Amino acid sequence: MNSASAQPQAASKNTAPDAFQAALIDIAADTNSTLDRLLPLPPGPEARVVDAMRYAALDGGKRLRPFLAVSSADLFDVPRARSLRVAAAVEMIHCYSLVHDDLPAMDDDDLRRGRPTVHKKYDEATAILAGDALLTEAFAVLADPATHPDGAVRAALVAELARASGWAGMVGGQMIDLMAATLDLNDDGLKRLQNMKTGCIIAVSCRMGAVLGGQSPATVELLGAYGMDMGLAFQIADDVLDVSSTAAETGKATGKDAAAGKATFVDRLGLTGARNLAQSLAEQACKRLESFGNKADLLRAAAMFAITRRN
Amino acid sequence: MNSASAQPQAASKNTAPDAFQAALIDIAADTNSTLDRLLPLPPGPEARVVDAMRYAALDGGKRLRPFLAVSSADLFDVPRARSLRVAAAVEMIHCYSLVHDDLPAMDDDDLRRGRPTVHKKYDEATAILAGDALLTEAFAVLADPATHPDGAVRAALVAELARASGWAGMVGGQMIDLMAATLDLNDDGLKRLQNMKTGCIIAVSCRMGAVLGGQSPATVELLGAYGMDMGLAFQIADDVLDVSSTAAETGKATGKDAAAGKATFVDRLGLTGARNLAQSLAEQACKRLESFGNKADLLRAAAMFAITRRN
Numbered sequence: 001m002n003s004a005s006a007q008p009q010a011a012s013k014n015t016a017p018d019a020f021q022a023a024l025i026d027i028a029a030d031t032n033s034t035l036d037r038l039l040p041l042p043p044g045p046e047a048r049v050v051d052a053m054r055y056a057a058l059d060g061g062k063r064l065r066p067f068l069a070v071s072s073a074d075l076f077d078v079p080r081a082r083s084l085r086v087a088a089a090v091e092m093i094h095c096y097s098l099v100h101d102d103l104p105a106m107d108d109d110d111l112r113r114g115r116p117t118v119h120k121k122y123d124e125a126t127a128i129l130a131g132d133a134l135l136t137e138a139f140a141v142l143a144d145p146a147t148h149p150d151g152a153v154r155a156a157l158v159a160e161l162a163r164a165s166g167w168a169g170m171v172g173g174q175m176i177d178l179m180a181a182t183l184d185l186n187d188d189g190l191k192r193l194q195n196m197k198t199g200c201i202i203a204v205s206c207r208m209g210a211v212l213g214g215q216s217p218a219t220v221e222l223l224g225a226y227g228m229d230m231g232l233a234f235q236i237a238d239d240v241l242d243v244s245s246t247a248a249e250t251g252k253a254t255g256k257d258a259a260a261g262k263a264t265f266v267d268r269l270g271l272t273g274a275r276n277l278a279q280s281l282a283e284q285a286c287k288r289l290e291s292f293g294n295k296a297d298l299l300r301a302a303a304m305f306a307i308t309r310r311n
Numbered sequence: 312m313n314s315a316s317a318q319p320q321a322a323s324k325n326t327a328p329d330a331f332q333a334a335l336i337d338i339a340a341d342t343n344s345t346l347d348r349l350l351p352l353p354p355g356p357e358a359r360v361v362d363a364m365r366y367a368a369l370d371g372g373k374r375l376r377p378f379l380a381v382s383s384a385d386l387f388d389v390p391r392a393r394s395l396r397v398a399a400a401v402e403m404i405h406c407y408s409l410v411h412d413d414l415p416a417m418d419d420d421d422l423r424r425g426r427p428t429v430h431k432k433y434d435e436a437t438a439i440l441a442g443d444a445l446l447t448e449a450f451a452v453l454a455d456p457a458t459h460p461d462g463a464v465r466a467a468l469v470a471e472l473a474r475a476s477g478w479a480g481m482v483g484g485q486m487i488d489l490m491a492a493t494l495d496l497n498d499d500g501l502k503r504l505q506n507m508k509t510g511c512i513i514a515v516s517c518r519m520g521a522v523l524g525g526q527s528p529a530t531v532e533l534l535g536a537y538g539m540d541m542g543l544a545f546q547i548a549d550d551v552l553d554v555s556s557t558a559a560e561t562g563k564a565t566g567k568d569a570a571a572g573k574a575t576f577v578d579r580l581g582l583t584g585a586r587n588l589a590q591s592l593a594e595q596a597c598k599r600l601e602s603f604g605n606k607a608d609l610l611r612a613a614a615m616f617a618i619t620r621r622n
Contacts, residue, residue: 045494046483046507053478100443105414105435124416128439129486132411133478135443139450140473143466151463155454158469162451167364167444172357175440183356196357 020301027070027087028063030080034088038141052122052130053137057095059113064234064302065090065205071298072209072223085147086157086208089138093165094201096134099127101174135165148212156211164204173197180262187268194235195228202234203227206299222288226299229285234306236278239264240271245310278307331612338381338398339374341391345399349452363433363441364448368406370424375545375613376401376516382609383520383534396458397468397519400449404476405512407445410438412485446476459523467522475515484508491573498579505546506539513545514538517610533599537610540596545617547589550575551582556621589618 035057041047066087073083102109102117103124110120119127141147142157163169173196176183185193206227210220243266265274285303289296346368352358377398384394413420413428414435421431430438452458453468474480484507487494496504517538521531554577576585596614600607 042479042483044483044503045487045490046478048490049483049486050478096443100439103416103439105430105439119416125489126486128411128414128416129482129489132407132442132446133482135446136473136477136482139469140477143469143473145466151461151466153462154466155456155462155469158450158454158466162447162454166447166451167357167361168353171440171444171447172353172355172360175360175437176356178436178440179356179359192355 017301017305020298020305023071023298024062024064024067024302024305027067028060030070030084031063031066031087031091032058032060034084035091038085038088038137048122049126049129049133052118052126053134055121056099056118056130057092057134059095059115061113063087063091065094065201067302068202068205068227068299069209071302072206073212074298075209075223075292075295076213076215078209078212081146082148082212083209085141085144086212087205089141089147089157089161090201090205090208092134092138092141093161093170096131096138097165097170097174097201099131099134103127106174106178150214153211153214157208160204160207160211164200164207169196169200169204170198173200177262185263190263190265190268191232194232198235199228199231202231222291226285226288226303229281229288230303230306233278233281233285233303236265236274236281237307237309239266240274240278241309241311242266244271275307282307328612328616331609331616334382334609335373335375335378335613335616338378339371341381341395342374342377342398342402343369343371345395346402349396349399349448359433360437360440360444363429363437364445366432367410367429367441368403368445370406370426372424374398374402376405376512378613379513379516379538379610380520382613383517384523385609386520386534386603386606387524387526389520389523392457393459393523394520396452396455397523398516400452400458400468400472401512401516401519403445403449403452404472404481407442407449408476408481408485408512410442410445414438417485417489461525464522464525468519471515471518471522475511475518480507480511480515481509484511488573496574501574501576501579502543505543509546510539510542513542533602537596537599537614540592540599541614541617544589544592544596544614547576547585547592548618548620550577551585551589552620552622553577555582586618593618 036054039050039054039057041050041054066084069087069090070080070083073086098112099118101107102112103119109117111117115121117127118130122130138161139158142161143154145154147157148154165171167175173193176193177197180193183189203224204227206223207220210223242264265277269277282303286300289299350361350365350368352361352365377395380398380401381391381394384397409423410429412418413423414430420428422428426432428438429441433441449472450469453472454465456465458468459465476482478486484504487504488508491504494500514535515538517534518531521534553575576588580588593614597611600610
């Protein structure tokens with residue numbers, strides 16, 4: 001452990017960055033086929049909204065949240081058939097939030113990952129409904145006995161995901177984010193905003209892995225704390241990327257936060273300060289995994305990835 | 312039973328219309344206090360979205376769905392502390408759908424029950440988020456152990472409500488409704504649209520009462536079929552009211568469906584034909600309750616109310 005404080009244990013023999021990238025791609029592919037199966041096109045005219053749900057949910061992306069759900073569940077040898085359903089559910093929530101975020105009344109984005117946003121491809125009403133239906137379907141997936149034979153586990157998963165994505169979590173964070181330009185948030189306020197908006201869903205991905213594994217509340221909390229730290233590191237790294245990289249690298253407009261008058265971690269701490277905070281959060285995230293030994297190497301690599309990625 | 316085919320058994324001694332109205336008002340009041348308790352204002356700036364959720368959810372209305380959930384659960388002597396939580400959850404879903412329906416990209420309504428709609432009172436982004444958060448909170452409420460000590464029951468409630476409100480139910484019905492002017496629906500297509508858009512949530516209110524009561528799938532189906540019949544009767548009666556009453560009576564603009572170019576049951580069947588269909592659906596709904604005897608008198612009165620109300 002003597003080198004652990006210098007940097008996250010991401011370079012152990014079994015989990016070179018390549019191994020992490022391979023696992024990320026592998027779980028992303030399995031998540032895609034799970035989402036594809038969970039969202040079949042119906043024959044009736046309501047197919048339009050399902051088509052829009054599929055457009056929103058099957059459009060790729062890193063699938064970081066599914067990776068975290070599956071890798072956390074892997075710690076407890078949960079069958080992939082179960083953890084991939086949880087991964088699909090959390091990704092449905094993430095994708096619905098992107099669809100609604102992109103709406104003209106919210107961020108008003110025409111493009112997402114280089115493709116027209118849902119309201120541009122279809123129309124605004126369809127985008128609102130597709131987001132609503134993805135949000136709803138996430139809970140249908142969790143509540144289905146195929147996710148876990150024990151009803152108490154299924155209900156706990158629903159409670160976890162609802163808490164993380166509702167007014168006290170993601171939606172509350174989006175609300176604060178919309179008001180951020182007028183709120184004059186201090187450092188803690190900015191951290192709280194990011195933890196609510198992004199961290200809660202990243203953390204709950206990890207928590208649900210432990211819930212699926214029948215773990216104690218203490219272990220659920222431990223994985224949640226890992227997720228919260230890595231989520232904030234991820235977000236700060238995003239702010240750093242926003243000012244230090246080009247649009248070609250990130251695949252999205254850069255410098256956008258500054259243009260929107262929103263305070264970022266880079267504004268507050270400077271580029272070096274922000275990088276250092278992200279680094280120490282990633283280290284803290286890794287430290288929380290000590291009790292799992294090598295079995296948690298992929299999760300450690302994920303924390304490292306959060307702060308070293310170029311997009 | 313010899314008079315049962317002539318009209319619904321709504322006039323039995325214990326459930327004169329007055330008794331039904333009293334029960335409706337009583338359950339509405341208890342639903343309001345339950346919603347009030349379930350949606351406390353937090354101290355942080357995310358209070359804005361919770362305030363909008365409260366504005367949307369505590370604004371009254373008939374509370375027909377809560378009445379059906381509680382009255383169905385009453386058949387099986389379910390404690391009100393449990394059934395009122397289910398009532399609050401289904402009302403959250405109903406209210407979120409109204410908030411999103413009222414948005415400019417959807418029905419573009421400025422007023423609901425005489426008050427500014429959520430996006431008029433706050434703004435569009437807040438209305439989108441408040442709808443999302445109400446939808447999410449409904450599942451949080453169902454998944455909480457306070458709703459039922461058995462996790463399998465809680466998960467079943469979540470599965471029921473998600474199925475009824477997602478792409479295969481309410482949202483799918485809204486999608487079809489938005490396309491209705493161009494779809495050239497036949498009678499069955501119009502019934503299917505209404506069953507999805509309105510009937511599924513009314514039916515699931517009844518179904519969840521049976522699920523809370525630990526009833527067999529057959530009994531859950533039976534109460535669901537009652538709800539589906541009465542929901543369609545309710546909707547047809549709405550079409551009748553839309554052309555035969557004044558705005559002062561219904562509290563909303565009348566003749567609106569015709570103006571929107573949407574086919575209604577009155578267009579298809581004429582005023583008398585629509586009235587007769589509503590009547591026979593209400594009778595069929597009541598017939599499904601035979602095995603419950605007098606205990607179901609309030610539910611019979613509700614079916615009668617659906618077709619005799621003036622607003």
